[in-house]
Amino acid sequence: MAKLLEGAPVAEALTRQIKEGVDRLRRFGPVPTLAILRVGERPADLSYEKQTRRQCESVGIRVKQFLLPENSPRQELLDAVEAINRDPGVHGCLLFRPLADKDTERAACALLAPEKDVDGVGVGALGAVFAGEGAGFPPCTAQACMEVLDYYQIPIAGKRAAVIGRSLVVGRPVSMLLQQRDATVTICHSKTRDLPGICREADILIAAAGQMGMVTADFLRPGQVVLDVGIHREGGKLRGDVDFPAADAAAEAVTPVPGGVGRVTSAVLTRHVFEAAAGVSLQRQQP
Ligand code: NAD
Secondary structure, three states: OOEEOOHHHHHHHHHHHHHHHHHHHHHHOOOOEEEEEEEOOOHHHHHHHHHHHHHHHHHOOEEEEEEEOOOOOHHHHHHHHHHHHHOOOOOEEEEOOOOOOHHHHHHHHHHOOHHHOOOOOOHHHHHHHHHOOOOOOOOHHHHHHHHHHHHOOOOOOOOEEEEEOOOOOOHHHHHHHHHHOOOEEEEEOOOOOOHHHHHHHOOEEEEOOOOOOOEOHHHOOOOOEEEEOOOEEEOOEEEOOEOHHHHHHHOOEEOOOOOOHHHHHHHHHHHHHHHHHHOOOHHHHOO
């Protein structure tokens, strides 16, 4: 049986550290504050907002809502982003996506000040992740993968990693973060040939394709560490991109779904807000 890399202890350890940091900061500095910028009332957004708010409050981070009705004119959203950029009392911003209009979403993400971009949605923050310098934070899910590896003391330097998925939310940024820690990374996608073979060679396999159960026994081998980023709902249950029984049988360690990487993502968001308030930039990540 594979070792279970549960997210809860990782999130709890992070939460403890962040709370200590926030307590210290609040004694002589600002109250770290996250702006939540939401357009409309989609149930998934409302539920994520509730969870984010609870996580922020648990560590002493204040949340300020910026709400716009669905179908708001593009300029109203851009004005809200400008207001957040200008507000010295706001240190980070979480923009709920996807938006109905992709162009508007891109413009809003690009407008957000990189130092307040705590979920790495803008080209400025992503550029910093890729270039290894500049202001900004990596997308929280990508960083959550790194936190899981570090918490469980999984060596990264010199290891072969395969990442399935090249989105800007997970696949590409986590590939960059792994590469900065001296892994040799293969970024796989829907056109990759011999995906199972490439994945089998990896010491660290990160599944972020958004295809339920696609990582089957032929992708896996003994000694592998498998991180499952996928989230899918099936018959009221959550499942990942990895066929869990197959990974449990073959791999050395695997994250569960639910209760794996997803459990760590919101803790990472609060750390980014704390760091934004404390004036810590992405440079801390560099070797
Ligand atoms: P996406 O759809 O934007 O990107 C998927 C990527 O996977 C694409 O690059 C595509 O080329 C690749 N892909 C798709 N099918 C493939 C296949 N059969 N073989 C190889 N590559 C394939 O998705 P995303 O936003 O990156 O999210 C990926 C998954 O992670 C989703 O299930 C999503 O729900 C989940 N997710 C989880 C968290 C979390 O906190 N745990 C956060 C964000 C996303």
